[in-house]
Amino acid sequence: xxxxxxxxxxxxxxxxxxxxxxxxxxxxxxxxxxxxxxxxxxxxxxxxxxxxxxxxxxxxxxxxxxxxxxxxxxxxxxxxxxxxxxxxxxxxxxxxxxxxxxxxxxxxxxxxxxxxxxxxxxxxxxxxxxxxxxxxxxxxxxxxxxxxxxxxxxxxxxxxxxxxxxxxxxxxxxxxxxxxxxxxxxxxxxxxxxxxxxxxxxxxxxxxxxxx
Amino acid sequence: xxxxxxxxxxxxxxxxxxxxxxxxxxxxxxxxxxxxxxxxxxxxxxxxxxxxxxxxxxxxxxxxxxxxxxxxxxxxxxxxxxxxxxxxxxxxxxxxxxxxxxxxxxxxxxxxxxxxxxxxxxxxxxxxxxxxxxxxxxxxxxxxxxxxxxxxxxxxxxxxxxxxxxxxxxxxxxxxxxxxxxxxxxxxxxxxxxxxxxxxxxxxxxxxxxxxxxxxxxxxxxxxxxxxxxxxxxxxxxxxxxxxxxxxxxxxxxxxxxxxxxxxxxxxxxxxxxxxxxxxxxxxxxxxxx
Numbered sequence: 001x002x003x004x005x006x007x008x009x010x011x012x013x014x015x016x017x018x019x020x021x022x023x024x025x026x027x028x029x030x031x032x033x034x035x036x037x038x039x040x041x042x043x044x045x046x047x048x049x050x051x052x053x054x055x056x057x058x059x060x061x062x063x064x065x066x067x068x069x070x071x072x073x074x075x076x077x078x079x080x081x082x083x084x085x086x087x088x089x090x091x092x093x094x095x096x097x098x099x100x101x102x103x104x105x106x107x108x109x110x111x112x113x114x115x116x117x118x119x120x121x122x123x124x125x126x127x128x129x130x131x132x133x134x135x136x137x138x139x140x141x142x143x144x145x146x147x148x149x150x151x152x153x154x155x156x157x158x159x160x161x162x163x164x165x166x167x168x169x170x171x172x173x174x175x176x177x178x179x180x181x182x183x184x185x186x187x188x189x190x191x192x193x194x195x196x197x198x199x200x201x202x203x204x205x206x207x208x209x210x211x212x
Numbered sequence: 213x214x215x216x217x218x219x220x221x222x223x224x225x226x227x228x229x230x231x232x233x234x235x236x237x238x239x240x241x242x243x244x245x246x247x248x249x250x251x252x253x254x255x256x257x258x259x260x261x262x263x264x265x266x267x268x269x270x271x272x273x274x275x276x277x278x279x280x281x282x283x284x285x286x287x288x289x290x291x292x293x294x295x296x297x298x299x300x301x302x303x304x305x306x307x308x309x310x311x312x313x314x315x316x317x318x319x320x321x322x323x324x325x326x327x328x329x330x331x332x333x334x335x336x337x338x339x340x341x342x343x344x345x346x347x348x349x350x351x352x353x354x355x356x357x358x359x360x361x362x363x364x365x366x367x368x369x370x371x372x373x374x375x376x377x378x379x380x381x382x383x384x385x386x387x388x389x390x391x392x393x394x395x396x397x398x399x400x401x402x403x404x405x406x407x408x409x410x411x412x413x414x415x416x417x418x419x420x421x422x423x424x425x426x427x428x429x430x431x432x433x434x435x436x437x438x439x440x441x442x443x444x445x446x447x448x449x450x451x452x453x454x455x456x457x458x459x460x461x462x463x464x465x466x467x468x469x470x471x472x473x474x475x476x477x478x479x480x481x482x483x484x485x486x487x488x489x490x491x492x493x494x495x496x497x498x499x500x501x502x
Contacts, residue, residue, distance in 0.1 A: 024227045026220075049307050054347055057366075109350060113406040117437060121410070125433035184426045187443060191281065191422035193234065193471045194445040197464045198280025200235050211239055 014207040017199050148176040226478060233474040237466040245453075246465050251432060252450040254440025255417040258390055259289065264297025266389040267382050271404065272302060272309035272316075274396035278421050279312060282394045284448035284461035285419040286316040289392055290340075291324065292455055299378045300340040301388070303364070305352070305399040310344045310368050317342070337367075337376045344368040349399030353407035356385040385412050390439070394419040401428060405437055415439045419447065 019034035059077060062070040079098035085091040126149045130142035154166075155173030162170040204210045248256075262268070270289060274282045293300050302313040321334055334340065343364040346352045355363045360382055361373040373379055381387060391408050393416065395401035401418040405428075409416040417439045420428055425443025432438045442451060445468060448461035 025224060046307075053307065053345060109354075110406075113350065113410055117406045117410040117431075121435045121437055122430060122433075125430070125435045125437075128434055180426065187422040187425050189472065189475055190444050190446060190468065193468055194281045194422065194464065196230070196234050196471075197238070197445070197467050200231070200467075201238055201280075201460075201464075204235065204238055 010206050014203060017203060021199075147172065152176050229474060229478075230471060233471045234467040237470045238463075241463060241466045242470070244466050244469050246446065246449045246462065248450040248454050249447075251429075251441050251443070252447045252454070254432070255289075255392070255419070255442055256292070256440070256451065256454045258415055258417050258439040259292045259296060259298070259392075262296065262298060262389050265299065266296075267299045267301060267378070267387060268293055269301045269303055269385075269388050269391045270313075271391060271393040271395075271400075272304045272313040273306050273393055273400035274312065274421075275306050275308035276312065278396040280464070281421050281445050281448065282396060282419060283312060283316060284445070284459055284464075285442050285451060286312070286394050287320050287323075287459065288448060288451040288455055288461070289394075289419070290316055290320045292451075294320065294324065294334060294339065295455075298389075301379070301382070302340065302342040304345040305347075305349055305403070306396070307345050310342055313342050314368075337371070338378055341376055341378060342368045349403040350407050353385070353403055354411065357407070357412050358384060360384055360387075385414060388414055390415040390417065392417045392419065395424070396421050397424065405431055409437055418442065420444075422446070 016034045016037070019030040022028055023031040059073055063073055063077075079101065082094045083098045084095075086095040126146055128142055128146070130139050130146065133139050133142060151169045151173035153173070154169040155177065160166055201211075205212070259268075270286065270293070272286065290300060302310070302317070304310050304313060317340060324331065325333070344367060346363060348355075352363055360379070364373055366372055367376060385408060388408075391404050391414055393401040393404040395404075395418060401416075401420055401424075404416050404418070408414040415436070418428060419442035422444025425441065425447075428438065428441050428443075432441050442448060445461050445464050448459075449465045452459045452462050
């Protein structure tokens with residue numbers, strides 16, 4: 001029975017993979033079917049997963065087994081219910097309060113941590129002595145890091161018209177940005193090809209058994 | 213019936229060529245080799261530098277949509293940590309993370325047993341544990357800094373935290389020797405950098421999909437915000453190379469390389485055609501205006 005179910009699962013996965021790939025030829029009912037099944041399944045999976053893996057162990061179990069020790073959980077529960085009231089137009093305004101709380105706390109928390117890791121430490125990482133390295137590659141790399149950072153930031157300085165002397169760092173900055181966009185494109189190509197490799201490997205190995 | 217225009221046909225030819233460029237090297241591997249880079253070596257060195265018995269976290273912050281890139285990385289990192297005798301704690305910030313962690317543990321265990329049938333069998337709860345999924349990203353990690361048990365009262369099997377032998381010396385995140393987040397997006401590596409490294413000074417290394425890798429490169433710096441970064445399938449293949457085995461990532465580098473050559477050729481071809489067309493248009497315009 002387990003074998004039959006595994007085989008059925010592989011055929012099902014192969015059908016949906018090919019249905020999605022069929023969009024490369026043109027839009028068609030197979031693609032639409034696969035797309036809509038995916039959307040529906042994902043939504044249902046999330047709902048069930050949230051209930052069984054978040055709400056039950058973190059809220060209901062705690063409240064039912066030790067209410068006195070966990071009564072404070074009633075507050076997030078109430079906020080959660082208020083959030084769901086978005087579905088009722090007349091009570092929609094009540095959802096704004098938990099939303100405000102979420103936006104406020106998460107913005108404040110991430111601001112503190114991002115200020116340290118994305119601003120202070122990033123700045124400190126560019127304040128280096130390039131000549132402390134013994135390898136010429138590292139020296140050149142560090143100089144490029146400093147020049148690239150300064151010129152890149154300068155490119156986004158819009159309070160002064162970038163002409164004459166000011167045009168030079170701005171031009172260098174755009175070159176660095178272009179190179180980084182190129183590198184990002186290269187990485188993106190690699191990621192997309194990897195996904196294709198994964199799917200073709202599945203089709204050739206698990207479905208068609210062409211490779212072992 | 214309306215005929216598809218030339219660009220649509222050309223696009224279909226490109227897709228077909230790409231499928232062939234990927235499928236053929238999968239069927240007939242070319243034996244292409246990869247070489248390790250400093251970014252991956254840094255991750256390897258971090259794992260290698262710690263003694264046996266060190267409790268470590270591998271966070272599975274991805275789901276099956278990115279297993280092609282991240283699962284070989286997970287398998288390689290787990291194998292390395294186990295070879296060194298580290299106590300591997302799996303956590304997940306993505307709902308399907310615990311399942312992909314289980315898959316990786318099973319594959320590596322089977323591979324290690326096959327390589328050395330006489331070696332000690334790795335035991336759940338002693339050598340590794342799967343604490344499961346927790347939502348909350350940064351907030352959850354901050355909570356782990358106060359009490360691991362409060363955030364993960366049980367593992368995925370329902371076993372209580374204080375009943376798991378390997379977790380007895382691990383009270384908070386500060387008892388962890390390094391964190392490796394295998395991350396496909398948000399929440400993921402960025403949260404670990406900001407919180408585990410930024411707030412608790414725990415060494416953090418990362419493995420990401422190739423798409424997100426450039427965004428994390430600035431964190432590999434003098435400040436050691438990241439102790440190395442593995443970006444995409446190539447980095448997974450590099451880690452396999454450093455461990456001395458050829459896994460799925462190394463095999464995937466054959467089609468990857470062929471596809472890249474094809475894409476380069478297509479970009480070159482497209483640019484030459486565009487340049488020729490521009491030149492012809494310019495000549496035609498000049499002829500028109502005398």
